[in-house]
Amino acid sequence: MPELLEIETYRQAALPVVGRVISGVHAPDDWYAKGDTTPALLREVLPGCAVTAVRRIGKLMLLDTDGPVLGMRYGMTGRLIVDGGAPIDALEYSTSREDPAWDRFSLRFADGGSLTMRDPRRLGGVELDPDESRLGPDAATVTYAPFRDIVRGSTAPLKARLMDQARLAGLGNLLVDETLWRAGLAPGRSARSLDDVEMKRLHRVMRRTVSVLGERGGSHTGDLQPSRVRGGHCPKDGSVLERDEIGGRTTYWCSHHQH
DNA sequence: CTCGACTCCTGTTAGC
C-alpha cells in the first residue's frame, strides 16, 4: 500500500506537471473531497491555476499552485496516473485492473496531459489547503534528536507511536514491521521504555530501512514481507512469527529475536 | 492532553 516510499515515487512522477495550467477538474465523488472541500469548490477554484511545485510530507502529496494548495492522500489502494502512465503498476493489497469508475479525481491541463487518482477502495481523498502542521516530521529525513523525543514521549506501544502521523509522518504498517524486525525491538513495548542504545539503533535502522526499501522499489520489498502470513517463519532465525493486532493493525513479529 | 476502540471504504480470497 502507499506509504512514504510510494508517495515519493508518485511525487517524482508528477513533477512533469509543474508549470502547467489546470484547465479542467474531474471530481465525481463527494466522499473523496475531504474537510471543507467539495467537488464543486474544486471545479470552481482550480481551473486557471498554474502548478508551481509538487511536495510530499509523509504520505501526503501536495500540489502547489499560484492559487490554493491541493493535498492528495492515496489511502491504501490509491494509484497515480500522469499523462496516461502509472509510475507503480500494482500495489500490495490492491488490484492493477483498470476501471474508469475508480478514477476518483482528475486534473486536465491546458497544454495537454492529465493527472489522475485511481482508487478502487476510496480510502484516499483530496483537500484544498490541508493543514500541514498536523503532520510530524518526515520519517525519511528526521534526525536523531527529534526522533528520540517523539518516541520517548509516549507510553503507547512502540509500533503505534511510529505510525502516529501527527508525531512522525510517513511510516505505515509494512515499513514499521520491517523496521522493528530489523532492529530487534518488540512492537508492543512501551515507546518510553527504550534506552539510549536501543533508541539510536531504532533511528539508524529506520532510516536505513526507508533507504534500502526505497532503492528496492517500495514498502512491500522488505525481507520480512514474504513471511507476513499466518504461520510464517522469521527469515532471521526460523521461529514461527507472532501475529498480533497492535495499534489497530495486523502485526507480524519474531518473539525470539525482537525484545 | 493522550490513547485505544471503533468506523468507514470495497476488491479479493478462503472456505463451505
Next chain:
DNA sequence: TGCTAACAGGAGTCGA
C-alpha cells in the same frame, strides 16, 4: 458453482 465472511490498512471520530 455460487455464495458469504473475513481480510487488508490509512485516517478520522469519539470517549475514558
